[in-house]
Amino acid sequence: MAVRVVCHDLTKHFPPRTLFRGVSVTVEPHSLFAVTGRNGAGKTTLLKIIAGLVPSSCGSVHFSDGGRILSLGEIRQTIGMVAPDLALYDALSGLENLAFFAEVRGVAAAREQIAELLELVGLTKRRHDPVATYSSGMKQRLQYAHALLHTPSILILDEPTSNLDSAGAQVVYGIMQRQRQHGSVVYATNDAREVALADAILQLD
Amino acid sequence: MQFCSLIKAAWTVFRKDLRCEFRTPLNFSILMIFAVTVLMVVSFAVGGIALDPTLLAALLWVMLFFTAMTGVARAYVQEEETGTALVLRLATDSAAIYIGKVLYSFVLLVGVAIVVVPLYLVLFSVAPAMPLALAATVVLGCLGIAVTGTTFSAIVAQVTAQGSLMTVLSFPVMLPLLWIAISTTSTAFAGSNLVALAPDLAFMFFYSGMTFVASLVLVEYL
Numbered sequence: 238m239a240v241r242v243v244c245h246d247l248t249k250h251f252p253p254r255t256l257f258r259g260v261s262v263t264v265e266p267h268s269l270f271a272v273t274g275r276n277g278a279g280k281t282t283l284l285k286i287i288a289g290l291v292p293s294s295c296g297s298v299h300f301s302d303g304g305r306i307l308s309l310g311e312i313r314q315t316i317g318m319v320a321p322d323l324a325l326y327d328a329l330s331g332l333e334n335l336a337f338f339a340e341v342r343g344v345a346a347a348r349e350q351i352a353e354l355l356e357l358v359g360l361t362k363r364r365h366d367p368v369a370t371y372s373s374g375m376k377q378r379l380q381y382a383h384a385l386l387h388t389p390s391i392l393i394l395d396e397p398t399s400n401l402d403s404a405g406a407q408v409v410y411g412i413m414q415r416q417r418q419h420g421s422v423v424y425a426t427n428d429a430r431e432v433a434l435a436d437a438i439l440q441l442d
Numbered sequence: 443m444q445f446c447s448l449i450k451a452a453w454t455v456f457r458k459d460l461r462c463e464f465r466t467p468l469n470f471s472i473l474m475i476f477a478v479t480v481l482m483v484v485s486f487a488v489g490g491i492a493l494d495p496t497l498l499a500a501l502l503w504v505m506l507f508f509t510a511m512t513g514v515a516r517a518y519v520q521e522e523e524t525g526t527a528l529v530l531r532l533a534t535d536s537a538a539i540y541i542g543k544v545l546y547s548f549v550l551l552v553g554v555a556i557v558v559v560p561l562y563l564v565l566f567s568v569a570p571a572m573p574l575a576l577a578a579t580v581v582l583g584c585l586g587i588a589v590t591g592t593t594f595s596a597i598v599a600q601v602t603a604q605g606s607l608m609t610v611l612s613f614p615v616m617l618p619l620l621w622i623a624i625s626t627t628s629t630a631f632a633g634s635n636l637v638a639l640a641p642d643l644a645f646m647f648f649y650s651g652m653t654f655v656a657s658l659v660l661v662e663y664l
Binding site: 340 | 447450451454455458461462465466524525526528529530531532533534535538
């Protein structure tokens with residue numbers, strides 16, 4: 238799947254404030270797209286609008302594959318997201334969380350996929366521990382495993398390495414480069430190293 | 443979403459909620475503590491006075507309603523508070539989440555009713571003339587409260603002061619259900635013709651069905 242994301246004239250109001258106005262961007266397949274801007278510029282909100290979690294005040298977002306507009310159900314299968322305000326279930330173990338989301342998403346060959354992803358993010362040894370016992374960095378690693386579970390075409394990352402140590406950050410950069418080969422990454426960051434990885438940059442003022 | 447995938451996803455959400463509940467039985471504990479406390483207080487206050495079957499039925503349903511409001515309100519609110527609501531919404535259809543939550547709330551309420559109703563009968567020295575009719579009324583009442591309560595839980599999850607708002611909003615909608623439940627329970631206590639109860643039981647079933655269908659449409663927009 239080569240999914241293109243087209244945002245047309247997006248505006249978001251939080252009355253009496255307008256967060257951003259008239260944002261029109263296209264995220265091409267096989268690209269890394271960075272969204273930068275000062276705190277409060279609306280980076281997180283823009284990512285949530287693209288993910289369909291927050292409605293825009295004006296404008297539209299379309300996902301297309303070879304000219305065909307994707308349905309809501311297809312979009313859900315297309316997106317994987319990691320963000321600080323998303324959380325997994327503390328009462329369940331890392332493995333149980335991934336098994337639950339794999340089942341609810343209808344992922345085929347989930348067991349192998351989960352084992353591979355846990356290995357990728359370095360949580361194989363702690364897979365049976367409740368998420369409540371994980372550090373914030375480990376929780377973020379698990380979020381990456383969750384986001385990649387259904388092999389999404391669009392990976393949406395808000396502050397991709399905010400809670401991670403340098404080893405964790407390297408894993409994330411690897412994930413982003415790997416993702417570019419079969420899809421694209423939209424990420425919000427103010428980290429110069431991460432901005433430098435981007436193929437296209439949107440600066441929100 | 444296809445029907446089979448919807449049901450499978452709903453079942454998965456239900457199983458996840460049950461598993462989380464077994465690990466940290468917060469909701470069930472809150473419900474049980476509330477129900478048993480109210481039951482004991484009312485039982486001591488009444489203190490052996492013989493009550494009219496209608497009053498007994500009303501007491502039972504007032505207790506079950508407010509107990510349900512303390513627990514069913516958590517169905518969606520807990521997901522919002524812990525930050526898992528957005529992840530869940532990214533993963534599956536709103537209808538699947540709603541159906542899973544209704545099942546969970548229903549099982550939770552029936553679990554409470556299994557403990558509380560027999561205790562109520564013992565403490566108030568009630569020997570229901572039609573125990574099966576009473577059981578059917580309690581199960582259908584729990585179903586109606588679970589369906590309606592879960593819908594309002596989804597609505598109020600986005601706002602603050604959810605607990606009180608939940609009760610205020612849902613009470614008028616549940617009033618017809620409670621009214622019939624009280625009437626049917628009263629008849630089950632006093633004894634009557636089982637056939638005479640059939641329309642009331644049917645009403646309770648269709649109330650749940652209609653609320654369920656309307657809610658499936660509504661949750662897509664929440």
